[in-house]
Amino acid sequence: MAELPRTASVVIIGGGVVGCSIAYYLARRGVRDVLLLEREALGAGTTSKAAGGIRAQFPTETEIRFSLESRRTLETFKEEFGVDPDYRQIGYLTLVSEPAELRAFETRIALQRQMGVDVRVISPAEAQAIVPALFVDDLLAAIWSPQDGFAGPAEVTAGFARRARELGARLLEGVAATGIQVAGSRVQGVETTRGLVSTPLVVNAAGPAARQVGRMVGLELPVAPCRRHIFFTEPFPAIPGPVPLTIDSGSGFYFRKEQERVLLSPGDVEDRGDDLSAAVDWGRLEEATRKAVRRVPVLERAAIAGGWAGLRPLTPDDHAIIGPAPGVEGCFLAVGFGGHGFQHAPATGRYVAEWLVDGRPSLDLSLFDPARFNAGPAPAYPHAADGE
Numbered sequence: 001m002a003e004l005p006r007t008a009s010v011v012i013i014g015g016g017v018v019g020c021s022i023a024y025y026l027a028r029r030g031v032r033d034v035l036l037l038e039r040e041a042l043g044a045g046t047t048s049k050a051a052g053g054i055r056a057q058f059p060t061e062t063e064i065r066f067s068l069e070s071r072r073t074l075e076t077f078k079e080e081f082g083v084d085p086d087y088r089q090i091g092y093l094t095l096v097s098e099p100a101e102l103r104a105f106e107t108r109i110a111l112q113r114q115m116g117v118d119v120r121v122i123s124p125a126e127a128q129a130i131v132p133a134l135f136v137d138d139l140l141a142a143i144w145s146p147q148d149g150f151a152g153p154a155e156v157t158a159g160f161a162r163r164a165r166e167l168g169a170r171l172l173e174g175v176a177a178t179g180i181q182v183a184g185s186r187v188q189g190v191e192t193t194r195g196l197v198s199t200p201l202v203v204n205a206a207g208p209a210a211r212q213v214g215r216m217v218g219l220e221l222p223v224a225p226c227r228r229h230i231f232f233t234e235p236f237p238a239i240p241g242p243v244p245l246t247i248d249s250g251s252g253f254y255f256r257k258e259q260e261r262v263l264l265s266p267g268d269v270e271d272r273g274d275d276l277s278a279a280v281d282w283g284r285l286e287e288a289t290r291k292a293v294r295r296v297p298v299l300e301r302a303a304i305a306g307g308w309a310g311l312r313p314l315t316p317d318d319h320a321i322i323g324p325a326p327g328v329e330g331c332f333l334a335v336g337f338g339g340h341g342f343q344h345a346p347a348t349g350r351y352v353a354e355w356l357v358d359g360r361p362s363l364d365l366s367l368f369d370p371a372r373f374n375a376g377p378a379p380a381y382p383h384a385a386d387g388e
């Protein structure tokens with residue numbers, strides 16, 4: 001069992017894709033004594049539940065930049081990290097049936113195209129040409145972005161972790177942070193299941209457990225662990241692959257092919273509060289198959305082989321929380337990534353490292369300002385039907 005160091009220049013709490021990316025970029029920037037604590041195994045948290053979707057279709061310039069940055073990282077990931085990320089640009093296809101929704105997409109598309117993203121509105125017939133199994137009679141249009149796709153969350157996390165270690169960072173598994181010592185509003189150290197580590201800097205990268213870790217410094221972070229299910233079929237050749245990640249924006253249902261199987265999600269959003277267990281509720285299968293068969297009738301013949309559930313750490317405005325924790329010196333937040341934390345992890349690691357090493361990031365990250373929720377009552381948690 002690796003020994004717990006007594007001191008660290010920075011302690012990252014959480015070894016999901018976000019924490020591992022931050023560890024890697026800090027080490028790459030020459031930060032010594034980087035320590036990451038993971039209470040289970042690296043990547044075993046909500047990262048292991050992700051559908052792997054990668055898209056540049058976001059509503060804000062900052063998030064689109066994050067996506068483009070992540071895409072560049074994935075394109076050269078194998079050379080840089082020695083791990084094949086299984087990156088495939090098979091496209092995202094979003095099906096739209098409501099005029100108001102289409103108008104909202106058109107505004108975003110204008111911004112995305114300005115920023116060089118290949119994304120366009122296509123007709124229902126064109127959508128059906130891409131995925132012949134679709135029922136399209138009730139659709140107004142679809143949004144097609146051929147350069148989007150997916151990659152392997154486990155592979156990407158392993159790549160970050162491997163290189164971070166090679167660069168001298170210590171990533172410990174099976175060690176939980178149990179408290180954060182603060183004196184005069186300044187972080188002094190992290191209490192763990194294996195003893196105390198003195199440090200001036202702690203990064204909360206605890207995914208769905210962000211709120212619990214926030215409470216260690218007296219913060220109540222607006223990060224809700226919302227359960228979402230994904231079911232998968234037996235091998236199903238009736239829908240030949242590859243199939244783009246296809247989202248029915250009206251119902252939230254989405255699906256894609258994973259080798260010979262079809263992955264399908266009802267697009268459910270259920271705030272689990274402090275329950276982080278994420279057990280599968282098989283009652284959700286009926287909802288998933290109903291939505292699936294309505295949009296892809298041939299799925300009526302598919303046998304469901306299994307499924308899983310995971311927690312998407314949602315914020316009230318569906319944007320992540322990245323920056324220094326308000327009122328606690330030496331506490332940095334990289335949490336609340338919702339359904340897009342996997343795809344935004346590469347850019348997050350890089351900009352967080354810039355922030356911590358250079359004093360500020362090279363990209364304006366005010367969209368993610370942790371203090372933005374202090375201004376007034378937060379809006380309701382979003383349905384987030386445009387994503388994973």
Ligand SMILES: Cc1cc2nc3c(=O)[nH]c(=O)nc-3n(C[C@H](O)[C@H](O)[C@H](O)COP(=O)(O)OP(=O)(O)OC[C@H]3O[C@@H](n4cnc5c(N)ncnc54)[C@H](O)[C@@H]3O)c2cc1C
Pocket residue numbers: 013014015016017018019037038039040041042043044045046047048049050051052053054175176177178205206207208209213227228229230309310311312313334335337338339340341342343344388
């Ligand atoms: C069904 C589903 C589908 C999704 N699909 C996609 C997708 O297609 N594309 C995409 O980009 N994103 C997707 N996501 C979202 C994505 O999985 C998350 O946003 C992302 O994995 C968050 O990474 P993280 O590192 O912040 O969290 P995690 O992977 O959960 O990592 C946090 C880690 O912190 C550890 N931890 C917590 N508390 C402590 C403590 N006290 N001490 C030590 N360790 C601690 C946990 O064990 C955990 O391993 C999906 C999520 C779900 C549930």
